[in-house]
Every structure is written in C-alpha cells, then in structure tokens.
Amino acid sequence: MPVPPLGLYIHLPWCERKCPYCDFNSHELSERPERAYVDTLLRDLDNDLSLAKDRIVDTVFIGGGTPSLFQVSAIDTLLRGIKNSVTLSVDAEITLEANPGSAEADKFIGLKEAGINRLSIGVQSFADAQLNALGRVHDREQALRAIALARQAGFDNFNLDLMHGLPGQSLQGATEDLKQAISTGAPHISWYQLTIEPNTIFYKQTPRLPTEDSLASIQQAGEQRLNRENYAQYEVSAYSKEGFQCRHNRNYWTFGDYLGIGAGAHGKVTSSDGRIVRRAKRRQPADYMAAIDAAFVSSTRVLNNSEVIGEFMLNALRLNEGFSLSLFADRTGLDCATVEPRIASLCERGLLLQQGAHVATTELGRRFLDTVVAEFF
Structure with missing residues (x-):
C-alpha cells in the first residue's frame, strides 16, 4: 500500500463555558494547567513517534x-516541541481553533508569530439573540472585531464556523448570518446545521427548532448564496474560495493518516504491513496528565475489512467530488471488487454516480448520505 499523508491533531480540552449543544470532550476550567499539559502533550507525541516512522507531517x-x-x-x-520531534512539510498547514472573545482575539499576532498560519474562528452566529440562546460568551461586535484582528495579524487563511437551524431562527435570520459572514471576505466558511446530541443540555431541554421544511429552505437558499459569491462547496458543510480548502480535514475525508495527542484525542495510522490501527487517548484531562508512557492510550483496535470499507465511505462520500477507485485501493489495501456491487446498486437507485473509475454522490445521494454510507457497513 502507498503510504497515506500524515496529519497531527492536538486536543486542548478546556473552555470558558460549556455550550448547551456541545458534545465534544471539553471542560470548564478558569485556571488551566497550561505548562503541565503542554509537557504532557509532548511526552504523548514522543510515545507515538514509533507509529510515524520518520514520515513527514503535512498538517x-x-x-x-x-x-x-x-x-x-x-x-x-x-x-x-512538535518541530523538535517530527518533520513538518515546508508548507505545513497549522490551524488553531479560536473563539471571538476579546482575550483570545488580542493574542492573534502572537499566535501568528509562534507559527500558526490558519485560524478557525467559532462565530456560530452574528445575531446576539442567537448567541445568547447558544450559550456563547461573545457577541456580534466581538465576532466582527476578531475577524478584523485576524486579518490585521496577517491571517489570510482563516475559517468561520457558522451554524444554521438555530432555536427560533427564520429563513431571513439564517441568510442574514450568512450574508454577514460572506461580507467579511473569509476565504473559508464551515456552514452546518445545529444538531441535538445526547449528553448535552439541549438534549435534556430541547429548544424549539425550525421545522424540516424551514431547514430545507434555509439549506437551499444558503447553498445558492454561497455559490453566487464564489464559495465552492467541496464537502457537506465546507465552502471555500479557490485555494483555501482545509487540507487537514481533506486528509480525514480522503482516509489519510493522523496522530492524535491530548485528552480524548483519536488517531488513525496505516502500519507497514497494511493494517489500519485506531488509537484513543484517556478522555479525562486529570487521568491523561497523570499517565506515564503507553498509559496515555485508552484503546487500540485494528480495523477489519468491513470496518475499513465503511469508514472509507463514511469519509470519502462527504466530498462533493467523491473518490476514485484507485484511491479506495490505495487507502484501504482492498480490491475494488469488494465494493463494486454495492456501488452499482446505489447507482441504479440514483444515489451514486459512477463515471469510469470515479464515484460520487448525486444530489439525491447527498440529501440521504447516511442511507448511502450505511450500505457499506
């Protein structure tokens, strides 16, 4: 098997306030043990170096x-510490997630000088009423200020996270949010629907959300608006100007490899014998920081062929462009014949389109992507 590209994901688990919709591994803590945690991250990375085998880290x-x-x-x-442990590609994309609060935005110049070259700013909405409903700690003016400061700091490459389908949100409200995001000139917008996940406050106390018909209207109007403004949709919820796709996320979607360090981080690495191995780290920050050597790892599993096929499709079919059968063979080590009957069946149902050795979802397939992916598990 050809060696896939390699990325590195780093999880910093603390936030100022836990949002009611958030199911990520995040924890409220006003005083963060930053130095001790960074030391732990670097020990964790050193422990994972045997998986990388001198490979270059691209993102x-x-x-x-x-x-x-x-x-x-x-x-x-x-x-x-990362640069001392691994070899980064000369044009490595290095992204940091940021919130628009004043304390964070004031650090943007320093982050650029430290080596961050891409920001992902969690705006979520430009409407103060919606931000309040989402439990966010910033307001509209702080969001606009953060975007301006990102540009002033020299971040030509940045993403805005924006939600739609928010509590009580109308079609006009959703499109106004999108209009404001576009007006900032952001080269990348992640525009996705709010979903209610288990183990969140919203799951226990679900707010009133737009109807299915309203959600469909918002999605259609938003996609049309982004297209008119030359934002190409290249993934389910990712839109970018030319040359500004997120390389790190594309590596996930094309079933590349990545190391994961930090509390609750996950990684996927293809071994020299072709096995695809997933590892997860201890979820609770205190347990993670107390771990020694291999004890950082909470679980390790080798994917069987069925899991490899399902996970490849779960990722690759999120891309509007789809995938080539040669990519499937390269990333999975499996013969394309293992999936061709299922692809043919989905093509007959109008959910996939195959042109030569290239496969992608149709417009109908994108609407029912979960159904399409389930056929491969």
Whole structure:
C-alpha cells in the first residue's frame, strides 16, 4: 500500500463555558494547567513517534475546547516541541481553533508569530439573540472585531464556523448570518446545521427548532448564496474560495493518516504491513496528565475489512467530488471488487454516480448520505 499523508491533531480540552449543544470532550476550567499539559502533550507525541516512522507531517490542527484561551507562550512551546520531534512539510498547514472573545482575539499576532498560519474562528452566529440562546460568551461586535484582528495579524487563511437551524431562527435570520459572514471576505466558511446530541443540555431541554421544511429552505437558499459569491462547496458543510480548502480535514475525508495527542484525542495510522490501527487517548484531562508512557492510550483496535470499507465511505462520500477507485485501493489495501456491487446498486437507485473509475454522490445521494454510507457497513 502507498503510504497515506500524515496529519497531527492536538486536543486542548478546556473552555470558558460549556455550550448547551456541545458534545465534544471539553471542560470548564478558569485556571488551566497550561505548562503541565503542554509537557504532557509532548511526552504523548514522543510515545507515538514509533507509529510515524520518520514520515513527514503535512498538517497540524489544534482543537478543543478553546485552544485560543491558552497563552501564546504555551502554544509557542508546543509548536517548538512538535518541530523538535517530527518533520513538518515546508508548507505545513497549522490551524488553531479560536473563539471571538476579546482575550483570545488580542493574542492573534502572537499566535501568528509562534507559527500558526490558519485560524478557525467559532462565530456560530452574528445575531446576539442567537448567541445568547447558544450559550456563547461573545457577541456580534466581538465576532466582527476578531475577524478584523485576524486579518490585521496577517491571517489570510482563516475559517468561520457558522451554524444554521438555530432555536427560533427564520429563513431571513439564517441568510442574514450568512450574508454577514460572506461580507467579511473569509476565504473559508464551515456552514452546518445545529444538531441535538445526547449528553448535552439541549438534549435534556430541547429548544424549539425550525421545522424540516424551514431547514430545507434555509439549506437551499444558503447553498445558492454561497455559490453566487464564489464559495465552492467541496464537502457537506465546507465552502471555500479557490485555494483555501482545509487540507487537514481533506486528509480525514480522503482516509489519510493522523496522530492524535491530548485528552480524548483519536488517531488513525496505516502500519507497514497494511493494517489500519485506531488509537484513543484517556478522555479525562486529570487521568491523561497523570499517565506515564503507553498509559496515555485508552484503546487500540485494528480495523477489519468491513470496518475499513465503511469508514472509507463514511469519509470519502462527504466530498462533493467523491473518490476514485484507485484511491479506495490505495487507502484501504482492498480490491475494488469488494465494493463494486454495492456501488452499482446505489447507482441504479440514483444515489451514486459512477463515471469510469470515479464515484460520487448525486444530489439525491447527498440529501440521504447516511442511507448511502450505511450500505457499506
């Protein structure tokens, strides 16, 4: 098997406030043990180096939680340690998730100087009433200020996270949010529908959300607006100007490899014998920081062929462009004959389109993507 590209995901698990819709591994904590946690991250990375086998790391993504709450000095120490442990490609994409709060935005210049070259700013909405309903700690003016400061700091490459289908949101409200995001000139917009997940406050106390018909109207109007403004949809919820697709996320969607360090982080690595191995790290920050050597790992499993097929399709079919059968063979090590009957069946149902050796969802298939993917598990 050809060696897939390799990324690095780093999880910083703390935030100022846990949002009522959030099911990520994030924890409220006003005083963060930043130095100790960074030291632990670097020990964790060193423990994972045997998986990388001197491979070049193409992308780094620092997510959370709210990574921008960390002091610039801690992020600088982290990036220096990473560069001492692994070889980064000369044009490595290094992303950090940031919230628009004033304390975080004031750090943007320092983060750029430390080596971050892409920001992902969690705006979610530009309407104060919606931000309040979502439990966000910033307001509209702070969001606009953060975007302006990102540009002033030299971040030509940044993403805005924006939600739709919010409590009580109308079609006009959703399109106004999108209009404001577009007006900032952001080169990348992640525009996705609010979903109610188990183990969240919204799951226990579900707010009144737009109807299915309203959601469909919002989705259609939003996609048309983004297309008119030259934002190409390249994945289910990702839209970008030319040249600004998120390389780290594309690596996930094309079934590339990635190391995962930090509390609750997950990784996927293809071994030299072709096995695809998934590892997860201890979820609770205190347990993770107390771990020694291999004890960082909470679970390891080798995917069987059925899981490999299902996971490849779960990722690759999110891309509007789909995938080539040669990519399937390269990333999975399996013969294309193992999936061709299912592809043919889905083509007959109008859910997939195969042109030569290339496969992608149809417009109908994208609407029922969960159904399409389920056929491969």
